[in-house]
Amino acid sequence: MVGLALLDAIALWMVYSLLGNGATAAGIIALVVTGLVNWVFLSDKLYPIRWLTPGLLLMLLLVIYPLVFTVYVAFTNYSDGHLLSKQQVIEQLQRRYFQPPDAISYQMTVYRSPEGNFLLFLQDPLGNTYIGTEEGGIQAYQVTGEPPHAIKAYQRLSSAATFQFLTQLEKLQVNGEGFLVQITGPNKARQVLAKYTYDDDRDVLTNNETGKVYRPVGGSFVDDDGKSLPDSTGFTAVTGLNNFQRIFSDPQIQGPFLRVFLWTVTFAAMSVLLTFSMGLLLALVLNDNRLPLRTMFRSIAIIPYAIPGFISILVWVGLLNPYYGPLSLLIKSLIGVSPDWFSNGMLTKVAILFINMWLGYPYMMIISLGALQSIPQEMYEAAELDGANRFAKFRYLTLPLLLISVGPLLIGTFAFNFNNFTVIDLVNEGGPPIVGAFTPAGQTDILISYTYRLAFAGGRGSDYGLASAISIIIFLIIASLTAFNFRFTRQLEEVM
């Protein structure tokens, strides 16, 4: 109870500071969450939920919200050039002005109040005089002769003094009827008109200078000829399936995407195949308890698994350096040429698979060894009585039994490698690049690293919408694999 009170105090202080600093939405969310937490902790019926609350809150914020947000972004054009909301873009446009040909210029005298507010005394070419303030706008103000020394509480400023305040004065917004007064010099001002007006009901933007009408289409204001507003950025808009359509039908994206997709599947499948066959072979060897130094071999074989992946990968990258790397030099002494690992796409793929094999076979060895040892010995004895040779025993007994128990783990490894960003990015940053690709795609990029490059590191701007759409595609693939995995093991029911 004391803890809850304390938590409430902190939470309320947080809400107060959020609301006080203009972060209204976040403040309201924090308030609602605090309310819910209190409800959970004060109601006896919800007792079991109390235990879940901390974890649940973290998951809501960092798993569920990002998931929902990813889906939302995937259906928008959120990217460089479309980062602002429509409201923000309209506000930006409404702050632009133009000078109509018949605009009136004024002679201006500036007045300043003791509080630092300004008043403009304006005289048009016809001799009519006005005063203007930010709050009061423009009003007629009859004076005869020279501008007075003081108007109400405002004191007249000399030209030199006006000059001092020029930057402040230029920001001044003094509205007349249907126009705005813009200060152009220490004693000059002119009428300007808003360049754009936005009609909320009809959802159209009108350029008052040219009379052209723009409508919001797919995140930009577009005129009737289909040309978008030249001097403005677009805004974020829901564009429906546009990103997915681009992936599947835009030739500039579809081609590289298909290559990346194929390599992702190949990479994941080959990685599983290579590590599993290597791990299984070693497991078969180590499973023989007449083998001398069995424990030592087993410990050595596990070592690659104990080293953090990012370190081993970087070490291998050094060893494979085409000019100085000891392994490349060794290969050179054997076959005469040093393979150009990092600028030839095919060789980079070979290098990646090789490194991933070194990283991954110990895991396969561990799980295969466990599975091998759980195969009942009697089965082999029975097979021998039936006259099975060594190969037949492996093919018809060991392998099927093994696959039943390690199958789900193989699928898990496939899913893991499907998203194995670390090895792809550290070996060659997805490169060498695909020549002529519209999006930043490399020949060894897999979907997840491609997503990363689209969103953050492409050097061609960020396309969050497209990146999120690819995330969704990856998710669908991984989810169906996992669903398959569950049917395979049926462990869901067992555990629940």
Added chain:
Amino acid sequence: MTQISGSDRAKARDEAENKNHLLPSLRQATRLNLFFKLLIAVLYSLFALYPIAWIFSAAISPSNSLVNSRLIPVGATVANFVQLWSDPQHPFLLWMWNSIKVSSVTAVITVFFCALAAYSFSRMRYRGRRFGLLAILLVQLFPNMLAMVALFLLLQQIGQLPGFAFLGLNTLGGLIMIYSGGAMGFNTWLMKGFFDSIPKELDEAALIDGASWMQVFIYIILPLVRPVLAVIGILSFIGTYSDFMIARVMLKSTENYTLAVGMTLFIRGQYSQEWGVFAAAALVGAAPIVLTFLVFQKQLIGGLATGAVKG
């Protein structure tokens, strides 16, 4: 997720081993067979040790360069380690300290929050429990690296809130938050499985004697699951320490890098000229994980074989 079959397998393995001792194999393998097996084992060992041997030798070699490096260095020195400690371009110690901070705080939060949730799921019965378990599982199908764009924008927004700058982009706080949140579902499931394996009668008896749920948790369940909590904590530590991607996306400035991001600066620069220093960094950087792994090998391999895949 597969912890039950894991422990079953372990049991079956033990039984099989006993049988092997009692009943020596009927097979009469030739010496040739054994020789080939030994040969394969030796080849695997060479393969496993090859990069490690090179790194050891480069780390103590007086030449810092990859050019003309030798497996058996001419002489030995600690110069590379000294340079590593004082290299202003690569604040290695800072990176390592960042990694350790992030990984241990994440491990503590994960273990603590997940234990609370797993206890509730395992011991109490209430409406929505099954739904909650299933929902967590389904949500977990969406690994948080897929939501990197959303997480990036989320941290950006959080960082702009007054008073929350410490959880924003390019902060270790934000990184810890993402790691802890992302692992919550999977670890809750894992832990629930272990909690389920503790006989219910124990806490039922205590509840009848008038103990509260809290007392049951602290005095009965926690002491029994402490080894499991340790394993999950260590696995979480190792996983976080090894993560590259999320840290790469969220961290922008060198002094906030974790080791995984910082080490990449070695390959960006004059890689071949700093081979010795890089090797020293690799050794020191891998040491905490390798040592943990060796000490807890038995428990960790059990945990890993249940489906956790290390990065």
